[in-house]
Amino acid sequence: MVSKVFITGSTGYIGGQVLHDLLHNKDHQFEVTALVRNETKAKKLLERTNNGVKTVIGTLDDVSVIEEQVKKSDIVVNTADVDHVPSGEAIERALIGKKEQTILVHTSGTSIIGDELRKGKKPTTKVYYDDKSIDEINTLDHNQPHRPVDEIILRINEKNPNAKVVVVSPSAIFGVSDGYDKIISAQVPLLINLSVANKQAFSVYDGNYIWSHVHVKDLGELYMLLIDKLLKGESVPQGKKGYYFGSYVVDNEGPITEKPSPIEHFWSDVSAAVGKVLYENKMVSTPDVAQLEPEKIAQLASFDFAPSLWGTNSRSRANNGIKIGWKPKFTDPKYFWDGIRNDYEQMKKEGAFGK
Ligand SMILES: NC(=O)c1ccc[n+]([C@@H]2O[C@H](COP(=O)([O-])OP(=O)(O)OC[C@H]3O[C@@H](n4cnc5c(N)ncnc54)[C@H](OP(=O)(O)O)[C@@H]3O)[C@@H](O)[C@H]2O)c1
Incomplete structure (x- = not known):
């Protein structure tokens, strides 16, 4: 049928x-x-x-x-x-x-x-x-x-x-x-793009917020x-x-802590990985991550919701x-972390920078 x-x-x-x-x-x-x-x-x-x-x-x-x-x-x-x-x-x-x-x-x-x-909120x-x-x-x-x-x-x-x-x-x-x-996706590619515009990778405040x-x-x-x-x-x-x-x-997940489990990430770690990739590719002059206020990020992105993409916890x-039988294949953390470099490469291929 x-x-x-x-x-x-x-x-x-x-x-x-x-x-x-x-x-x-x-x-x-x-x-x-x-x-x-x-x-x-x-x-x-x-x-x-x-x-x-x-x-x-x-x-x-x-x-x-x-x-x-x-x-x-x-x-x-x-x-x-x-x-x-x-x-x-x-x-x-x-x-x-x-x-x-x-x-x-x-x-x-x-x-x-x-x-x-x-500001000052702990990872949930x-x-x-x-x-x-x-x-x-x-x-x-x-x-x-x-x-x-x-x-x-x-x-x-x-x-x-x-x-x-x-x-x-x-x-x-x-x-x-x-x-x-x-x-390519939204959250990490946009972070890459705005980091280039900012001339340095950034996090929302200290970036220690956890997402799945x-x-x-x-x-x-x-x-x-x-x-x-x-x-x-x-x-x-x-x-x-x-x-x-x-x-x-x-x-068999044990007690939930303030650290990401292997199927989650801290946005601060993502920002650091973005800084590293951009620095290695000479897109920024430092691998360091700037801690920015949400207002500055909203301004960079030209939309108010932007800081929430990397400044919230969502576990x-x-x-x-x-x-019901779903068997995901890409659960190993390496796929997520390699994905940041892959997003950068794909964006470069698409001419996303300097547009
Ligand atoms: N990516 C993520 O990590 C993620 C996670 C959770 C939820 N979401 C949400 O899921 C939705 C889709 O995400 P995505 O990453 O696939 O976005 P995307 O790549 O930007 O794709 C959006 C798609 O919807 C179409 N579209 C958007 N507004 C439309 C409109 N007014 N009329 C007709 N078509 C419209 C776009 O058409 P055009 O090609 O013409 O632009 C495109 O085909 C978004 O609302 C997003 O917030 C995304």
Whole structure:
């Protein structure tokens, strides 16, 4: 049987990996329609996928286009913008009105569990688990990043049980994706870029804040596993219980300390690694890391949320994914740390510096 998939964000980093994995899936056949913003993007996607997708032109603000596509599709994969409320509401409206069973895999992000930006704050020992912390996750403050759209998506299943809804909430994603247009991530590449602009690597205050991370190819496999299980009608956590962190777990993890576990990192260590790579490549004149105030970083990046990307703690464990059989391959810390140099090399190849 061929399943009709509607995907948003497939010219992006996450969406590109998911589209690649859909098109190369050995167990199921998918007929994919991708929302793209313009003809140029459509052409690029068609060329690079060997006409493997259909495209529909529109933005997330074209809510009637989104509703129409959701109504026509067996599976909806939303990876474009985790904070875009009108498109979340459009997906909700279309799914609530549908009699046919429809799978929705929505993307969120673990900034949702991030703490406040504050000088002198210690690394947190608070870890969120997507199974045993689920009540806390479902009652996070409305003002937390990504929460407004999560609230919309997570209530759909209660209004229409024919909608099989799951949320994938990735931590800091790393690795070069198999996608078709943008193939590197956000947090580390942006830190590299702004460090060049700053003429020195930097951290937010002392940078001793802990985040979990996940390789983009492992993440793609989590989307595929969820789609596979839901298509087969297997019972996996859905709706308000269907929250899947894109992060890793530690077998028999002992007490949580103020130090990162091997599946996590301190942003201060990332900043130091960025300083080293940039210094070795003569992009900056010192490997040292400057400690900057959030205001300065927001100014450098030209957006207010930027300091939160590297100035918060966000520790998550993907228990739900592991329970349904997800077997991530890139959990060894070396993949994350090598990823910083790989991002730099990819950015150089793309001519990202001096733009
Ligand atoms: N990367 C991470 O580590 C990470 C982790 C957790 C959550 N997230 C969140 O997940 C989402 C996707 O992340 P990403 O890293 O894949 O981003 P990305 O590489 O910038 O890709 C975004 C994709 O969405 C499309 N898009 C964005 N706004 C759109 C709009 N208004 N209308 C139509 N298409 C639109 C882009 O199209 P164009 O190609 O036309 O620009 C692109 O295809 C973001 O909201 C991000 O905050 C990212």
